[in-house]
Amino acid sequence: MTTDAEPTLETDRELVAIVAVADNDVIGKDGDMPWHIPADLEHFKETTMDHPVIMGRVTYEGILETLGEPLPGRTTVVLTSQALETPENAVVARGIEDALETAETAARERHDGADRIFVAGGATVYKQFLPAVDRMVVTAVHDEPDGDTFFPDWDRESFREIARDDRDGFAFVEYVRA
Numbered sequence: 030m031t032t033d034a035e036p037t038l039e040t041d042r043e044l045v046a047i048v049a050v051a052d053n054d055v056i057g058k059d060g061d062m063p064w065h066i067p068a069d070l071e072h073f074k075e076t077t078m079d080h081p082v083i084m085g086r087v088t089y090e091g092i093l094e095t096l097g098e099p100l101p102g103r104t105t106v107v108l109t110s111q112a113l114e115t116p117e118n119a120v121v122a123r124g125i126e127d128a129l130e131t132a133e134t135a136a137r138e139r140h141d142g143a144d145r146i147f148v149a150g151g152a153t154v155y156k157q158f159l160p161a162v163d164r165m166v167v168t169a170v171h172d173e174p175d176g177d178t179f180f181p182d183w184d185r186e187s188f189r190e191i192a193r194d195d196r197d198g199f200a201f202v203e204y205v206r207a
Contacts, residue, residue: 038125038129038161039161040133040146042133042145043146044161044163045146045147045164045165045166046149046159046162047167048150048155048180049062049066049069049073049168049170049199050170050180051063051170051172051176052170052173053173053176055173056150056151056176056180057151057152057177058178059177060091061091063174064170066199069168069170072168074100076147077147077149079103079140079141080136080140081103081135081147082105082106082147083148084105084107084108084149084151085107085108085153085154086107086109088149089109089119092105099115099116099118099119103118103140104119105118106122107121108123108128108154109122109123125158151178152178152181155181156181159183162206163205164203164204164205165183166201167201168199168200168201168202169199169200169201171199172198186207189207190203191203
């Protein structure tokens with residue numbers, strides 16, 4: 030039996046968490062990333078292009094502040110309880126089930142049946158979706174910066190590493206649910 034506190038997150042598409050996380054689990058500070066790694070930004074863009082991307086309001090607003098617009102070439106599903114005006118390629122969702130349903134619709138109707146839906150933060154959004162994630166695309170930042178936002182604890186035994194690309198100061202690592 031499922032209650033409102035335990036939503037059922039099911040999708041025919043692969044649900045993928047994408048995150049840059051430091052060795053001390055920091056993912057943000059003051060609404061921004063506490064590092065600048067151009068290769069990570071390019072990797073994020075290439076990986077998520079032509080797919081729906083679910084994120085929280087603070088993450089969305091940080092992207093707007095940086096880019097001046099939502100992520101181009103993707104449908105941004107903003108998970109928030111607040112009223113928010115969004116342009117055509119961004120949609121507000123009121124809960125995680127609504128966010129997943131909205132992303133499913135965007136995958137079918139806007140992204141030519143895209144096979145993946147990405148979850149791109151912040152911490153609360155990751156925590157809500159982690160139990161349902163099929164894959165994680167992680168930029169492991171080899172640093173321990175100060176931060177105020179942390180990637181939630183996750184069951185490493187439930188995932189297996191399938192790819193690693195070590196770089197200078199970071200690595201791209203991919204995990205799938207075991």
